[in-house]
Amino acid sequence: MTLDQLKVFVAVADHLHMTRAAEALHMTQSAVSASIAALEQSCGQPLFDRVGRRIELTAAGRLFVGEAQAILKRVAQARDALSDLAGLARGTLTLHASQTIANYWLAPRMNAFHAAHPGIRLELGIGNTTQVAAAVRDGLADLGFVEGEVEEPLIVRRRVPGDELVLVASADAPYADLDTLSAHDIAAMPFVLREPGSGTRQMFEAACRRLGVKPQAVTIVFELPSNEAVLSAVAAGAGATVISRLVAEAGLKAGTLKALPLALPPRNFYVLHHGERDRSRAAEAFVGFIAPPK
Structure with missing residues (x-):
C-alpha cells in the first residue's frame, strides 16, 4: 500500500468512475485500474463492485475511504509543516547564552528577530560559558552565545560583534x-x-x-x-x-x-553550534540576522 495508491483510490471513490478519476489525476485509465487492483490485492479484499458499466464501493471500501482520506490529509499537513519550517513561518529555536549576553545583548536582538519572523518561537536558557557549551554539545540548545573560551571538539564557534x-x-x-x-x-x-x-x-x-x-x-x-x-x-x-x-x-x-x-x-562574543548536527533554517536565519555576512 502506497500513498499514490491511496490517492488514486480516493479519487475513484469520489468519482465512482475510472475514466473521470484518471482525468482528474492526469493519469491513464489503465494506470488507475492497475493501481486499484494492486491496492485491493494488498488489502486482501475488493474495494469496488463492478455493476455493469458502473462501479460502487464495497462495504470494506466505504469503511476504508474515510481512513484513506485522513491519511492523505495528515500527509498534506506534514508537508505544509515542513514548508512552513523551511519558509520560517513557524517553528521553535532554542538558545542558550551566558548571563551578560542574555540580559544585555541578546534580548533586544531576539525581539527584533521575532518581529521579523513572528511564527518562530524563541526559547532562552541562561548559564555560564561552560554550561552553555554543554547545552549545545548535548543537543539541548540549537545555538549558544558565549564570551569565553570553549574547549569542546564537537562545537563550532563563530565570532559575532561583542x-x-x-x-x-x-x-x-x-x-x-x-x-x-x-x-x-x-x-x-x-x-x-x-x-x-x-x-x-x-x-x-x-x-x-x-x-x-x-x-x-x-x-x-x-x-x-x-x-x-x-x-x-x-x-x-x-x-x-x-x-x-x-x-x-x-x-x-x-x-x-x-x-x-x-x-x-x-571582547568578542561567539555563537556556538554542534559541528555534527544540521542547523535548522530558523537557526541559520538567526545567525544571519545578528551577524550578516560581509
Missing part, C-alpha cells in the same frame, strides 16, 4: 582615583568576581597574566553567580571587578561606579 570589558570600583573606593595601575596595585586590590567558568572571569585572569600577576595571587573577597550581585557588592565598596561595559554602563553614568585605567582587549 562589547568591551572595564575594570570598575565604587566611586568612593580608595583606589578609584588612581591614574595608572601597576601589577602591585592589582595584587593589593580586593576583587568581587564571577564564578570560575564564566567568560568574564576567564578574561580577567588573562589580563592579570599579561600584567605579570598570577590569578591565584589576587585577593578575591566575593565570588558571586550573577552580574547584578557582583555590581551590587562593588557599589557597596566590597572591591573592584572586571565586567562588561554593557552591564556597568548605568552605574558609570550615574556616578556610583568609576572606571579604572586598566587596558583590556575588546
Whole structure:
C-alpha cells in the first residue's frame, strides 16, 4: 500500500468512475485500474463492485475511504509543516547564552528577530560559558552565545560583534582615583568576581597574566553567580571587578561606579553550534540576522 495508491483510490471513490478519476489525476485509465487492483490485492479484499458499466464501493471500501482520506490529509499537513519550517513561518529555536549576553545583548536582538519572523518561537536558557557549551554539545540548545573560551571538539564557534570589558570600583573606593595601575596595585586590590567558568572571569585572569600577576595571587573577597550581585557588592565598596561595559554602563553614568585605567582587549562574543548536527533554517536565519555576512 502506497500513498499514490491511496490517492488514486480516493479519487475513484469520489468519482465512482475510472475514466473521470484518471482525468482528474492526469493519469491513464489503465494506470488507475492497475493501481486499484494492486491496492485491493494488498488489502486482501475488493474495494469496488463492478455493476455493469458502473462501479460502487464495497462495504470494506466505504469503511476504508474515510481512513484513506485522513491519511492523505495528515500527509498534506506534514508537508505544509515542513514548508512552513523551511519558509520560517513557524517553528521553535532554542538558545542558550551566558548571563551578560542574555540580559544585555541578546534580548533586544531576539525581539527584533521575532518581529521579523513572528511564527518562530524563541526559547532562552541562561548559564555560564561552560554550561552553555554543554547545552549545545548535548543537543539541548540549537545555538549558544558565549564570551569565553570553549574547549569542546564537537562545537563550532563563530565570532559575532561583542562589547568591551572595564575594570570598575565604587566611586568612593580608595583606589578609584588612581591614574595608572601597576601589577602591585592589582595584587593589593580586593576583587568581587564571577564564578570560575564564566567568560568574564576567564578574561580577567588573562589580563592579570599579561600584567605579570598570577590569578591565584589576587585577593578575591566575593565570588558571586550573577552580574547584578557582583555590581551590587562593588557599589557597596566590597572591591573592584572586571565586567562588561554593557552591564556597568548605568552605574558609570550615574556616578556610583568609576572606571579604572586598566587596558583590556575588546571582547568578542561567539555563537556556538554542534559541528555534527544540521542547523535548522530558523537557526541559520538567526545567525544571519545578528551577524550578516560581509
